[in-house]
Amino acid sequence: MTELQAERTPETLSAPRIETRSFRSRYLDVLIALVAFAVLAALPLFFGSKALLDFVIRCSAFGLFATSLNLLVGYTGMISFGHGMFFGLGAYGFGLLMQRTGVPIPVAFVATLLITAVVAAIIGAICVRLKEIYFAFVTLAFQMLIHSTILTWTSLTGGDQGLRGGIPRPAFLGIDLANHVHLYITSCALLVLGLLLMRQIAQSPFGYTLRMIRDNARRASFIGIDVWRAKLTVFVLAALFASTGGMVMAMFVSGAYPEFAYWTISGEGIFINMLGGVTTFLGPMVGTVLLLNLNDTVTRFTEYHGIVLGVVILFFAIGLRKGLMDYVLEWYTQRRDGSGERG
Amino acid sequence: MDIDALAGCLASPACLVTQTTSGLIIGMLLFLVAVGLTLIFGVLKVVNFSHGAFYMFGAYFAMTAYQFSDSFALAMLCGAAGTAILGLIFERVFMSRVYGADVLMQLLVCYAFVLIFDDVVRMIWGPEFKSMGMPSAFQVPPLFIAGGVVPPYYLLLIGVALVAAMVLGLGLARTRIGKVIRAAAHNPGMVSALGINTGLIYGGVFALGGMLAGLAGALAAPVRSLTPGMGFSVLIESFIVTVIGGMGSILGALVGALLIGLIRSFGSLGFPLFTEGLMYLFMVIVLVSRPSGLFGKEVA
Amino acid sequence: MLDIRGLSKSFGGVKATDNVSLDFADGSLTAVIGPNGAGKSTFFNLITGALRPDSGEVLLDGIDLAGKSPPEIVRHGIGRAFQVASIFPSLTVQETMLAAVCADQRRSTVLHRRFPLAETRDRAEHAMELLGLANKRHRTAATLSHGDQKLLDIALALVLDPKVLLLDEPTAGMGTEERWRMIDKVRELWETQKITVVFIEHDMDIVFKIAPRIVVLCYGRILATGTPDAIRRDEAVIDAYLGTEEHAEAVT
Numbered sequence: 001m002t003e004l005q006a007e008r009t010p011e012t013l014s015a016p017r018i019e020t021r022s023f024r025s026r027y028l029d030v031l032i033a034l035v036a037f038a039v040l041a042a043l044p045l046f047f048g049s050k051a052l053l054d055f056v057i058r059c060s061a062f063g064l065f066a067t068s069l070n071l072l073v074g075y076t077g078m079i080s081f082g083h084g085m086f087f088g089l090g091a092y093g094f095g096l097l098m099q100r101t102g103v104p105i106p107v108a109f110v111a112t113l114l115i116t117a118v119v120a121a122i123i124g125a126i127c128v129r130l131k132e133i134y135f136a137f138v139t140l141a142f143q144m145l146i147h148s149t150i151l152t153w154t155s156l157t158g159g160d161q162g163l164r165g166g167i168p169r170p171a172f173l174g175i176d177l178a179n180h181v182h183l184y185i186t187s188c189a190l191l192v193l194g195l196l197l198m199r200q201i202a203q204s205p206f207g208y209t210l211r212m213i214r215d216n217a218r219r220a221s222f223i224g225i226d227v228w229r230a231k232l233t234v235f236v237l238a239a240l241f242a243s244t245g246g247m248v249m250a251m252f253v254s255g256a257y258p259e260f261a262y263w264t265i266s267g268e269g270i271f272i273n274m275l276g277g278v279t280t281f282l283g284p285m286v287g288t289v290l291l292l293n294l295n296d297t298v299t300r301f302t303e304y305h306g307i308v309l310g311v312v313i314l315f316f317a318i319g320l321r322k323g324l325m326d327y328v329l330e331w332y333t334q335r336r337d338g339s340g341e342r343g
Numbered sequence: 344m345d346i347d348a349l350a351g352c353l354a355s356p357a358c359l360v361t362q363t364t365s366g367l368i369i370g371m372l373l374f375l376v377a378v379g380l381t382l383i384f385g386v387l388k389v390v391n392f393s394h395g396a397f398y399m400f401g402a403y404f405a406m407t408a409y410q411f412s413d414s415f416a417l418a419m420l421c422g423a424a425g426t427a428i429l430g431l432i433f434e435r436v437f438m439s440r441v442y443g444a445d446v447l448m449q450l451l452v453c454y455a456f457v458l459i460f461d462d463v464v465r466m467i468w469g470p471e472f473k474s475m476g477m478p479s480a481f482q483v484p485p486l487f488i489a490g491g492v493v494p495p496y497y498l499l500l501i502g503v504a505l506v507a508a509m510v511l512g513l514g515l516a517r518t519r520i521g522k523v524i525r526a527a528a529h530n531p532g533m534v535s536a537l538g539i540n541t542g543l544i545y546g547g548v549f550a551l552g553g554m555l556a557g558l559a560g561a562l563a564a565p566v567r568s569l570t571p572g573m574g575f576s577v578l579i580e581s582f583i584v585t586v587i588g589g590m591g592s593i594l595g596a597l598v599g600a601l602l603i604g605l606i607r608s609f610g611s612l613g614f615p616l617f618t619e620g621l622m623y624l625f626m627v628i629v630l631v632s633r634p635s636g637l638f639g640k641e642v643a
Numbered sequence: 644m645l646d647i648r649g650l651s652k653s654f655g656g657v658k659a660t661d662n663v664s665l666d667f668a669d670g671s672l673t674a675v676i677g678p679n680g681a682g683k684s685t686f687f688n689l690i691t692g693a694l695r696p697d698s699g700e701v702l703l704d705g706i707d708l709a710g711k712s713p714p715e716i717v718r719h720g721i722g723r724a725f726q727v728a729s730i731f732p733s734l735t736v737q738e739t740m741l742a743a744v745c746a747d748q749r750r751s752t753v754l755h756r757r758f759p760l761a762e763t764r765d766r767a768e769h770a771m772e773l774l775g776l777a778n779k780r781h782r783t784a785a786t787l788s789h790g791d792q793k794l795l796d797i798a799l800a801l802v803l804d805p806k807v808l809l810l811d812e813p814t815a816g817m818g819t820e821e822r823w824r825m826i827d828k829v830r831e832l833w834e835t836q837k838i839t840v841v842f843i844e845h846d847m848d849i850v851f852k853i854a855p856r857i858v859v860l861c862y863g864r865i866l867a868t869g870t871p872d873a874i875r876r877d878e879a880v881i882d883a884y885l886g887t888e889e890h891a892e893a894v895t
Contacts, residue, residue: 025757026757073447079446079447079450081450126627126630126631129634130630130634132446133390133446134586134590136390136446136450137390137582137586138586138626138630140579140582141579141582141583141586141623141626142623144576144579144619144623145619145620145623148619148620149620152616152617152619153616200754200755200757201754203757203758204753204754204755204756204757204758205742205745205750205751205752205753205754205756205758205759205760206751206752206753206754207758208734208738208741208742208745208751208758209742209745209746209751209752211731211733211734211742212731212734212742214733215730215731215732215733215734216729216730216731216732218729219725219729219730219731219799220731220746221712221713221714222691222693222713222714222717222722222723222729222800223717223743223746223747223799223800223803224714224717224718224746224747224751224803225714225746225751226714227714229752230751230752233752263575267454267457270447270450270451270454271451271454274447274451304462304465304466305462306458306459306461306462306465307458307459307462307463309455309458310455310456310457310458310459310462311455311459313451313452313454313455313458314437314452314455316451317441317448317451317452317455318437318440318441318448318452321444321448
């Protein structure tokens with residue numbers, strides 16, 4: 001919308017417009033989500049390839065994780081280098097509950113989320129007050145603490161061997177996660193639902209509070225926003241979705257390994273965000289698909305995939321200085337008006 | 344938990360000496376790494392996430408130099424000088440490009456180099472554990488102090504690290520270049536206003552930091568096993584040290600490193616499964632009570 | 644009524660604000676002047692909670708706000724704008740206003756609805772009209788001119804319906820003509836909104852012309868308070884601050 005048009009729009013007309021637009025955008029999101037889910041769910045009917053379905057399941061796990069990290073990095077400006085701990089926590093929490101208690105899967109799912117929320121609230125309460133670089137490293141330190149706890153508490157976690165012997169997956173509500181297609185559909189459903197919920201968070205009044213904190217936390221506090229509480233809230237919310245990603249991963253590999261809680265998961269999450277771009281909601285999802293593809297390709301050709309990955313990161317960080325979707329968005333807005341306006 | 348073992352040790356002079364020396368060597372090694380981290384942060388406001396790699400390279404350089412020359416002194420020199428050059432190149436070619444950029448970019452560039460450096464080491468020296476072995480000069484019977492066993496090499500290690508700390512402290516306090524570095528840490532704009540080449544200072548600080556970390560790696564090589572990725576846990580611990588001591592404070596790094604060293608060595612007796620946990624717990628206590636660290640000025 | 648009693652703050656032995664007592668009647672317009680380093684901004688920071696006073700009271704309608712956090716103080720009705728426009732660079736003007744009203748209505752943590760909320764619209768609209776930003780509603784704040792950013796900063800304070808509005812140098816960094824436009828705007832807002840306005844200003848022409856009451860701060864203390872005429876004649880002010888005619892010139 002240009003300035004001239006805005007001037008012509010009578011004040012009385014813009015009132016309902018604001019509300020209808022926000023109503024409409026929500027229904028549009030739900031519609032897109034339903035279509036995306038339908039397409040994903042129909043995939044096994046047309047492609048019999050197990051590898052493709054496996055790839056989508058992994059994308060679900062990492063996509064949930066990376067998008068939740070973007071709630072912190074992109075929307076709130078909190079660079080967490082320890083977000084992977086909640087991915088690991090989800091995988092281990094879910095795996096252990098299933099192995100040790102034998103509760104139904106939905107119960108274990110909810111219980112794991114509750115545990116994650118409590119742990120995230122405690123760690124967040126300590127971390128969110130800290131300035132950006134301190135925040136990044138203290139979250140990283142907590143990640144290392146959880147990782148080393150997993151390694152040393154062998155009687156519970158199996159130490160460096162991980163949770164072995166498989167995670168029991170009893171059928172519930174007619175869903176049998178031991179069945180590959182069922183597992184696939186469930187992962188897709190969790191992904192789509194998770195993305196939809198995170199989209200809602202991003203577009204809610206709270207989402208705009210987060211943007212204000214990212215832009216200018218001091219000013220936000222001077223219009224009456226409790227910055228600490230808002231940051232803690234989003235820290236816990238993001239942890240819940242990361243934990244869900246970890247649970248998808250645990251269901252997929254039927255186990256949990258210390259690598260799920262290692263700092264490199266967080267590093268990859270940050271890189272995925274960078275790769276896809278932090279200015280669009282789906283950027284991290286694009287980044288996930290790119291990185292997993294890149295990883296799979298590179299590991300096929302060389303055992304030194306750290307070098308290749310490192311060079312790619314350098315290309316993006318020093319060369320482009322922004323992510324792929326950031327580029328697309330910039331190109332799109334420039335084509336549309338070029339004046340720096342936003343819709 | 345094994346409180347009895349801890350109490351028993353605290354009551355016995357022999358055990359006390361042994362644990363304190365081992366705490367001191369952990370602490371001094373950590374100090375050498377952490378002081379570089381804190382200097383680089385102080386002057387450049389960059390947290391060198393790849394700092395652990397310099398420690399790793401120092402150890403590998405020293406091992407290779409020792410294998411070729413059989414000279415311990417040369418090994419130390421190679422470890423320190425090699426990483427100094429590496430630090431200079433790293434700063435001039437890569438880090439200098441992201442000073443203006445946000446923290447995310449700086450972290451990513453460092454992250455890329457953690458991955459690259461680990462793989463480079465894997466390529467050159469192989470993925471398996473390596474050991475430099477105790478230099479022949481130090482293969483002598485251990486000393487007994489108050490009944491506690493102290494290998495002579497430990498004393499050398501502590502001594503070298505202490506000398507390095509003192510030279511650094513005096514150098515920063517007394518020499519012209521030291522004063523410029525401290526001025527740069529205080530106010531980066533001022534140094535360029537004085538007509539001093541900031542690029543040179545920045546590169547120099549990175550080289551100095553790299554050299555100290557490399558020296559730590561070289562000193563550690565005879566008593567630790569070498570493996571790609573060995574730098575990362577050291578990095579995390581040094582970061583904890585700088586957080587406890589206060590980012591940018593050299594005295595803080597020394598005190599923090601010694602505290603962490605002692606916590607590790609005595610903690611391993613009392614809480615064998617929770618030694619690392621103790622360290623994090625201590626950091627959290629410090630952070631909650633003093634967010635800017637024990638010797639930090641700026642409020643975090 | 645905003646009533647300041649015995650407000651003090653020192654930094655490492657230097658008294659930035661030294662036992663300041665002042666009252667601002669409801670609907671008054673007051674200018675705070677003083678040489679650089681007189682403690683004007685510190686004074687504002689103490690009132691708004693950016694700094695914690697060492698001692699003293701900040702009473703707004705009888706409630707002591709001293710030592711409370713900025714969000715709490717804002718909620719009690721003291722809004723502020725900053726010397727350097729403090730805005731949200733990536734939000735549009737309209738989004739900024741809508742989000743601010745959201746915060747004021749304690750809806751900033753609402754998760755289940757979409758932004759913007761219909762009930763925030765009228766106030767946001769009103770504030771944009773008031774500051775003349777309505778035709779720039781879709782511009783991102785970062786792309787606004789310097790003057791418009793200052794207006795947006797003031798709008799951010801005003802949209803919260805404060806009882807007291809503190810403006811830290813509303814004309815900072817502006818050319819002469821723009822300064823007068825800005826100060827006319829401030830005066831207009833004060834007249835139409837019937838709120839208490841306190842502003843810091845360096846330009847003596849502006850201060851003496853606009854403000855019915857002037858407070859002079861020097862080294863953290865109140866040097867004088869009174870009408871422009873009284874201040875002009877005040878011996879202490881002339882000695883310490885205005886000095887000779889040339890001096891007054893230099894200060895502006």
